[in-house]
Amino acid sequence: MGLQIFLFACTIALLASSSLVSAEVVKHSSHIPNISARKTLACLVERLVAENDTDSISEDGILKDLDIEGSNIDYGLTATSIASKDFGGIYAVKPLAFIRLARADDIVRVIRRALQSPTLTVAARGNGHSINGQAMADHGLVIDMKSMGDNNIIDVNVASMYVDVGGGVLWTDVLKRCLGYGLAPKSWTDYLDLTVGGTLSNAGVSGQAFRFGPQTSTVMELEVVTGNGVKTVCSNSQNSELFFSVLGGLGQFGIITRARIMLQHAPDMVRWIRVVYSEFDEFTRDAELLIMSEESFNYVEGFVVVNSDDPVTGWPSVPLASNQSFDPTHLPKKTGPVLYSLELALHYSKHDDSSTVNMLVEKLLRQLTFVEQLRFEIDSTYMDFLLRVNHAEQVARGSGSGIWDTPHPWLNMFVSKRDIAAFNRVVFQNITKGGVNGPMLTYPLLRSKWDSRSSVVLPQSDIFYSVSLLRFTHAHPKESEIKQMVAQNNEIVQTCIKNGFDFKLYLPHYESTAEWKKHFGDQWKRFVERKSQFDPKAVLAPGQKIFTRNHQL
């Protein structure tokens, strides 16, 4: 999946839309009391066990025998204001405490403390960009991975072409550091203010994944603190069961404190292109051709556009620059309620002759069947291209429109190639034909680029489509608006089930073990075995709602 470049145009359009201006910006309290010196969780745990009353725990109550220097522990209102919220803005549960730690060994201590309690859970919180409370812990301990001190290193090894990064580091910072050496990771997400540990716990997908696989396929080594409270280095050849469990493991087996990511030489520039189709079968044929060809673009994504002049979801969201316009008279008369756009990027060096770049672009585009007059392109630096959604976020925040902070009932799924045409008919051309007030992405991926030993589950076919419905609500949304969006997501999932589509939710969210069992299918047994090996007391990542603390595995 991925949040698309489309979001930039979408955000601009959202900002321009008068109905959306004037915002409700969720105000997080940024004040974290600095209870420095020696911090221990012991007393806190004892009181929890004794009273099971988290509201009454006071600052004085914390800490006798567990040394965690240079950390701070925040509870009560401040903890709630940060750790009980996420990007989705739909769920909110109250943690016992929000903990900032200095190093991986402190995570070991925290987990070991939690293990002494019959009820306490521990959630790693990356950047809290989950949709459904996945990084929360109801009356549990939430570790702020982003603020990890020593652990948040970014150490580039130029000779061996890899970077060692702390689990709480943002991909934005990885990009900037690596570019200083002329290097870059191979596989990205569309938006980079996500942590390394957060995306590796899911997969990490964008327009490069057809070539390099998801981000999880570009990891060489991990340092993990397991739910047993053991810090372990693992890789394909060392503690490999833990390595593959953690990749795409939804935080269930361990907390990633360091990852070694493969690098490649970074290009300077990108030719960024969007082309438009009126027919879904032509769009998918071309997209699949590009992801399977030896010679292709470096980035291939696609999105669905409403056949209207709506600034957020319609034609105006397609052009890449303000001096470009979309002339709908070029669309065939029989065009349906939605259009499709392939989004492509070709890397090049600033030393390349522009005619050489142009020739290669023309050669690649010549084989495609888009509407000839509906082609848009710009040149961008590689860094700006990768930071495109971050830029859109800045614009949105700067305008005070509030759309970044209001709820986001997003739906992400992977749909088998076998069923994507039918999916188009029942979902894109029907249920969401009026748009979702945000980008609707769909593009193909190759199963062969995903390691089946990781914990991610995929549809059966060799090619499957990432589908993302990235809904934005209005500023000050009514509860009914959010409910309607969630209900439409449910309708889509139920429609897929009813039609027997081969699909899996990406960034999945289920409320019961039975539903999780169905999600994992024949991989459930392996997932449970991994859980009993690495987190048998189900201390970790309770917000995923897969296992409950001390659940009999």
Ligand code: FAD
């Ligand atoms: P969090 O939401 O903080 O945590 C997610 C889960 O991982 C939780 O269960 C948490 O406990 C666990 N976790 C966090 N850190 C660690 C750690 N160090 N070790 C173990 N477990 C951990 N996804 C894509 O694949 N492609 C995209 O293009 C893309 N674009 C996005 C754009 C936006 C604007 C948003 C909001 C999300 C996007 N996502 C995308 C989804 C994103 O990858 C996931 O939501 C991811 O989990 C967010 O990272 P985070 O650091 O905020 O994690």
